[in-house]
Each structure stands twice: as structure tokens, then as C-alpha cells.
Amino acid sequence: MIVEIGHFALVLSLSVALVQSVLPLIGARTGDQRLMETGTIAATGGFVLIAIAFASLMTSYVTSDFSVLNVFQNSNSQQPLLYKFTSTWGNHEGSMLLWVLILAFFGSLVALFGRDLPATLKANVLSVQAWILTAFLFFILLTSNPFERLDPAPMEGQDLNPILQDIGLAIHPPLLYLGYVGFSIAFSFAIAALIDGRIDAAWARWIRPWTLIAWIFLTLGIAMGSYWAYYELGWGGWWFWDPVENASFMPWLAGTALLHSALVMEKRAALKIWTILLAILTFSLSLLGTFLVRSGVLTSVHAFATDPTRGVFILCILCLFIGGALFLFALRAQSLEGGGLFAPISREGALVFNNLFLTTAAATVLVGTLYPLFLEVVAGKKISVGAPFFDLTFGPLMVPLLFAVPFGPLLGWKRGDLLGAAQRLYFAAGCALAALVCVLAFTGGTRVLTAFGFALAFWLLAGSLTDLFLKAAFIKAGWRTGLSRLLGLPRSAFGTTLAHFGLGVTLLGIVSVSSFQQEVITTMAPGKTIEIAGYTLSFDRIDQRAGPNFEAQAATFSVRSGGVEVARIESSKRFFPARQMTTTESGIWTTWFSQLYLSLGDPSEDKQSIVVRAWWKPLVTLIWVGALIMGIGGMVSLADRRLRVGAPTRSRQRAALAAGA
Incomplete structure (x- = not known):
């Protein structure tokens, strides 16, 4: 019933x-x-x-x-x-x-x-x-x-x-869907504004909180999905450029651009046409992601459906809403006013620069994701576009964008002083230079790109804090008055700083684990030891265990440093009789922000030993800590009353009318 x-x-x-x-x-x-x-x-x-x-x-x-x-x-x-x-x-x-x-x-x-x-x-x-x-x-x-x-x-x-x-799947899909689907509100606002013919700064203020909510959840959802794949699949990576991963990343890039574009529209009544188009494209990419996951055109651990009937149905929905929205936009775009003017060197110009690189990056990911599908349909050829393509195309696009991030908040509206902003970033430049020199010295000058990566990360970290420090005027007003001013700043200022700081933290984790990760693959039997990253890893024993709906082969390892045991790690392989499937449960020991990661492979023919893959991943958890900080930054911004109030309340409107009468 x-x-x-x-x-x-x-x-x-x-x-x-x-x-x-x-x-x-x-x-x-x-x-x-x-x-x-x-x-x-x-x-x-x-x-x-x-x-x-x-x-x-x-x-x-x-x-x-x-x-x-x-x-x-x-x-x-x-x-x-x-x-x-x-x-x-x-x-x-x-x-x-x-x-x-x-x-x-x-x-x-x-x-x-x-x-x-x-x-x-x-x-x-x-x-x-x-x-x-x-x-x-x-x-x-x-x-x-x-x-x-x-x-x-x-x-x-x-x-x-x-x-x-896995517990990650209790959290990841709801968070991801709150982000994916949340952008539908921005889309609905855009179409409603095109129907109504009214697009102004007030509209931008109304749309920003909804866009920010969706962006927060999508940020946290992508991070949770990345960490789930990292520890559950036993492959040791945090991002694979899987087409379904890309399907969630593209709306995030477009949504980030939309947030910054809506800010320009709210403050300066500029970029009206572009902001409307971004609102349409962001949700369109969310719909595209839904199609990729559920149409059967992709084979992935993330994909749900393989029924072509469902794929055709979603494709029709995709064409109807994207095509209809773009057609309406084309009809109305000529009648929309362009908005306020501004100099190229200004805060508006910096945000346009931000939008240019974010949307280009999203387009790059889109091409890399869809090109193999398009080629298979048109020519019947199957190719794979993987990490090398995305690293060589997406990476270079991000470098100038990340370098420009600290400049944006320091430039004035309408017309800014680039030299003045650069002078106020001397401390951030000093931190970046110090990081560059330290890494070159540590690596003997052999890893130049790694050194520049660390320098860029510290440039972001120190640059994001510079804006708050200058607004509080600690140097001119003194620490006591500066602290009072700092506490009086709007919450959106803190939210922006946290979001940019979190981006720097994530970049620091990416550069560190990509450059200094160590890996050992060997066959081990109980009693055998290996050395990795200054630790001695000993294979103690292997046990057979029964779970509620699976049977597990669990291996226990001890970790020693200087002859002293500092941790025990358990990694296992689980067999699920109902599904006749085997999964790998990684063993992870976290020390500060770094991790020792163990994954079991296949047993030997004599069943006395098993293949073990061990990774040392320095600062790897900063990748997800940074995403969490970005999400918290969004929440702090959302708590700013100016962002939550789109128009005067009715009581204030009535009071204003009464005063006028």
C-alpha cells in the first residue's frame, strides 16, 4: 500500500x-x-x-x-x-x-x-x-x-x-544534486527575465544567493566524490578526468564565472547580456551531465543507466530547454541594454578576465569530453581522451587566472590602478619568491615547474589575505583599531577571502602530491617489510572475516619510524556473493596533511603472498581541505544580509509610501 x-x-x-x-x-x-x-x-x-x-x-x-x-x-x-x-x-x-x-x-x-x-x-x-x-x-x-x-x-x-x-555515497549524490539542480533557479530567473523584459541590478542581486547556494553544494559534492573515488576504488588517484567527473566540473566552472559576472551586474549594471547567457549555459551543462550519466553513451563507475530509450528521452529534454532558452535569448538580446562602461584595468575588467578564462576552460573540458563520442558516432572510431590532453590544455589556462586572482579585490570599480595593486601585493610576492627558492633548493634545482607551482600556491594564499589586511588598515590605524575594523567588515569580504584562500590550499595539495608522491609495488608475504618515504612498512598477517553481506580478506600492516611503531593500517578485499563482485578497501594512515595509502592486488598462485601497492602522498588531504574552505567561504558570503535581501521588505515599502504621503 x-x-x-x-x-x-x-x-x-x-x-x-x-x-x-x-x-x-x-x-x-x-x-x-x-x-x-x-x-x-x-x-x-x-x-x-x-x-x-x-x-x-x-x-x-x-x-x-x-x-x-x-x-x-x-x-x-x-x-x-x-x-x-x-x-x-x-x-x-x-x-x-x-x-x-x-x-x-x-x-x-x-x-x-x-x-x-x-x-x-x-x-x-x-x-x-x-x-x-x-x-x-x-x-x-x-x-x-x-x-x-x-x-x-x-x-x-x-x-x-x-x-x-560506502558512507561517501550517503553524502556525495545529495550534495552533487543540490549543486546540479540548484542552478535550475538561475536558469529560471534568466528565462523569466527574458520573458518579462526586465534585467537590471536588482535582478542580479536576486539571482546571486541562489547561484551561491548551488555553487557551495556543487563544490562540496565534487570534493566528496573525488575523495570517495580516491579511497574506495583503490587506484590511489584523486582525479581521473573521467567524462562523468567532467560532467560535474563543467557546471562548476561556468557557475563560478556566473557568480563573478552577477557581481559586476549588481555593482555596475554591466555585463547584463553575458550574465543571462551564463545562467542559461550553466544549467545547460548540468542537463548535459544528466544526459551523459543516464543515456548509456558512457561506461563509468559513475554511470547509472544503459537504456537507449531513456537516453533519447533526456536528449529531447536537453534540446528542448537548451534550444528553447538560446532561441529566446537570441530574440531578446538585441533589445537588452549593454549596461555601464568601465576601463579594462578595473575590478570589472578583472572579473571579465576571470570569466574569459573560466568559460574557455569549461569549453576545453567540454571538447575533450564530447569529442570521442562525436567521433564514434560520425566515423565509427573509438579513441580515449585522458589526462595528458586535459593537463596540456586545462592547466595552462588556469595559470594566468590563478595569478590574477589576488589583483581583483584590490582594483577599484570602473577604473583601477594596476601598479598600485601590484605594490600592495609585495608581501604576497615575497612569499611566492621564498617558496620558489626553497623548493629549488630542496630539489637541487631539478624541478622548476614544481617550484613555480608552489610559488603560485603561496601567491594565492598570501594574496587572498592581503585584501582583508588592507581594509582593516592595521599599519595606519594600529592593531587594536585595525582589529575593530576587521570585525566590522561585511561577511561577503570574509567569504571572498576564504574562497580564494581555499583555492590556494587546494593548489598546494595538488602540486605537492603530483610532484613528490612515492609509489612501491611489490609482492609481500607476512613478515616481509618495505621502505617508503622514511617509514618501514611490515606485513603482519592476513585474516578471513565475514561481514553482513560480504566476505573479506583483511591484511594488517604496521608502520615504524626509527624502529618505533607509529601506526597500524588495514587494507582488504571484499567479496559480495549476491553480486559476485570483489572490491578493494584501501588502508590509509593520515599524519598531519599527508597520507600513507595501501591497496591490495591479486594473491600469488601459492596463496602465500599478495601484491601490495603503497603510496606516500605528501599534503594530499589539502586538496579536499581547500574545497571545504571554499565551501565555508560561500556559506559566510551567504550569511551577509546584503546578499540575502534582494529588495526592500514590504514593511519598509509601506513606511516609505506613508512618509511620502
Whole structure:
């Protein structure tokens, strides 16, 4: 009965979404306030209905109701309870239901917290959001119904994919979807503004918080996915340039550009056309990512579906929304005002420079991701575009962008002083030079690129703090007054500093692990030792263990430094009988920001020894610590009241009218 309730709620939510798609839009065109208000009611009600459907599916998983095909294919009664919950979105049908749940959630947030938006803009935004929701509800109900029944019901399920049975998968997909789908609000605002014909600084202020929310979640989601792949897949890498990884990275690049472009539009009423286009392209890249994961055109550990029918359906959705949005943009672009003028050397110019390199980088990743697919369709040839291509194209684009980051906040609006900004960055330049010299000395002058990489990282770290130091005027006003000024700065200033500082931390981790990583691959038996990075690694024993739904071969190692044991590491291989699959569970010892990483390979023919891969990864955790700092920076910016208030409150408007009267 619970399953039927969920299915009925999903069908009913489609009806509500259809109402939301039409009536508020008509109300905005005719000025009918009651019709416009239906958008608020429908958005809230639609979210509640989809939440009921999602809760029904999750209940089926928790209770191991194998009469539901989706539960039978992706769960098992022996699974730990946590993975019964995560199995809900660990498959195509359930993850799409989570997708539309988050889509409806964002629509309901606009409905509930958009009281200060102009009535027509809010109605148009909710209608556009409902168009997207309607399309994906049709997709779920027609091709990916998660509530399909089995008769007779099997006694046991086929188990969740073993590599998805990890705590990381309880966190990664929801975070990623909150980012992916969150950009739909920016898209809806852009289309609503094109329909309404009103695009100004106030519009930019309204769109920035929603874009920032999506960017925060996508940043954290990508970082969590990277770390999950790092420790769960046993390959020792943190980024593979996998097409599905790229599918989440492209909207992040475009979304970062959109954040900076919206800032220029809000402050200077400039870049209006470009900001609208970026809002469209960012969500278009999110839709493209959805297509790549679910169409079956890619084979990846991240991919969910291989059914071509689903791929064609999503491709139609992709063409409809991207094509329709770009067509509307082409019709309206000529009538939009260009906005304020500014000198090339200015804060606006720095942000345009930022946008230029970010969008070019996104285009580079897009070409590298889609070209093999295009070539296979057109010429029938299969090629692989991997890390060498992206390293040689994406990397050089990032160097000038990262070098320019500290300059932006130090330049004035409309017209800036580049020489003055450079003079204020003397300390950052000194830190970068010191890092360059130290690395060259440490490596004997043999790793010039590594030295420049460290210098760039320290340039970013020190440069990001320079803006706050100068705004507080510690040197002129003294430390006590400077501290008081620092605490009085708007939160968005701290958020910007944290985001740029986090970028520097991530770069420091990338350069360090890429340059100084050590690897040892050998066959070890109990009692054997190897040396790596000044540590002695001893293979103590190997045990057979039984888990709730798997059998494990666990190897225990001891780590010694100077003859003293400093850590024990356990790495294992797990066999899941229900799926007939084997996974590798890496053993990791973290000391400060570095890690000793162990992964087991295949056993020898005599079963007395096993292949062991050991890596020493200096400062590797800074990669994800930096992403976390960036996310925290976004949250601090979001807490700035100026960013959360898009227009005067109604009470203030009434007070102003009364004073005028």
C-alpha cells in the first residue's frame, strides 16, 4: 500500500506541476494576482507530494520490500541499515526521484522566501521551474518508474552495487544534486527575465544567493566524490578526468564565472547580456551531465543507466530547454541594454578576465569530453581522451587566472590602478619568491615547474589575505583599531577571502602530491617489510572475516619510524556473493596533511603472498581541505544580509509610501 501511495503522489505531483507551468505565467501576462499566487501554492504542494513519493520508496528499501522491482535489483536484506537508506538513490530510478525532489525543493524555497520579489518575476520563475519539473516527471513515469511491482515477489534482493556501499555515497549524490539542480533557479530567473523584459541590478542581486547556494553544494559534492573515488576504488588517484567527473566540473566552472559576472551586474549594471547567457549555459551543462550519466553513451563507475530509450528521452529534454532558452535569448538580446562602461584595468575588467578564462576552460573540458563520442558516432572510431590532453590544455589556462586572482579585490570599480595593486601585493610576492627558492633548493634545482607551482600556491594564499589586511588598515590605524575594523567588515569580504584562500590550499595539495608522491609495488608475504618515504612498512598477517553481506580478506600492516611503531593500517578485499563482485578497501594512515595509502592486488598462485601497492602522498588531504574552505567561504558570503535581501521588505515599502504621503 505504501508503494501505491508513493506512485499516486508522484502522478498527482505531475498534475500540480502542469498547473504551476501555466497559471502563474498567464497571471503574470494579464496582471491577475490570484493566478500568480497559484504558483506559490502549487510549488509548495508539489514538493510535499514528491517528498511523500520519495519517503515511500525509501520505506520500501528499509523494509526490504522485494515486490518492488527497483528494491529487488538494488538491495538485500543482509545490507547494513545505512546502505538500505542510500540504496534509494544508488540506482537510476531512485536517483532521478531524488533529482526531481531537489528540483521541487528549490522551487518551494522560491515560493516561500521570494516574498520580496516582484510578483510577475516570481510567477514567471515558478512557471519556468515547473516546466523543467514537468519534463522530468514525465521522464520518470514513462521510462524510469521506481514503483514498478514484481509478481510473485522474490525472497531476496540482488544487493546494491558493492562500490556504492560506502558512507561517501550517503553524502556525495545529495550534495552533487543540490549543486546540479540548484542552478535550475538561475536558469529560471534568466528565462523569466527574458520573458518579462526586465534585467537590471536588482535582478542580479536576486539571482546571486541562489547561484551561491548551488555553487557551495556543487563544490562540496565534487570534493566528496573525488575523495570517495580516491579511497574506495583503490587506484590511489584523486582525479581521473573521467567524462562523468567532467560532467560535474563543467557546471562548476561556468557557475563560478556566473557568480563573478552577477557581481559586476549588481555593482555596475554591466555585463547584463553575458550574465543571462551564463545562467542559461550553466544549467545547460548540468542537463548535459544528466544526459551523459543516464543515456548509456558512457561506461563509468559513475554511470547509472544503459537504456537507449531513456537516453533519447533526456536528449529531447536537453534540446528542448537548451534550444528553447538560446532561441529566446537570441530574440531578446538585441533589445537588452549593454549596461555601464568601465576601463579594462578595473575590478570589472578583472572579473571579465576571470570569466574569459573560466568559460574557455569549461569549453576545453567540454571538447575533450564530447569529442570521442562525436567521433564514434560520425566515423565509427573509438579513441580515449585522458589526462595528458586535459593537463596540456586545462592547466595552462588556469595559470594566468590563478595569478590574477589576488589583483581583483584590490582594483577599484570602473577604473583601477594596476601598479598600485601590484605594490600592495609585495608581501604576497615575497612569499611566492621564498617558496620558489626553497623548493629549488630542496630539489637541487631539478624541478622548476614544481617550484613555480608552489610559488603560485603561496601567491594565492598570501594574496587572498592581503585584501582583508588592507581594509582593516592595521599599519595606519594600529592593531587594536585595525582589529575593530576587521570585525566590522561585511561577511561577503570574509567569504571572498576564504574562497580564494581555499583555492590556494587546494593548489598546494595538488602540486605537492603530483610532484613528490612515492609509489612501491611489490609482492609481500607476512613478515616481509618495505621502505617508503622514511617509514618501514611490515606485513603482519592476513585474516578471513565475514561481514553482513560480504566476505573479506583483511591484511594488517604496521608502520615504524626509527624502529618505533607509529601506526597500524588495514587494507582488504571484499567479496559480495549476491553480486559476485570483489572490491578493494584501501588502508590509509593520515599524519598531519599527508597520507600513507595501501591497496591490495591479486594473491600469488601459492596463496602465500599478495601484491601490495603503497603510496606516500605528501599534503594530499589539502586538496579536499581547500574545497571545504571554499565551501565555508560561500556559506559566510551567504550569511551577509546584503546578499540575502534582494529588495526592500514590504514593511519598509509601506513606511516609505506613508512618509511620502
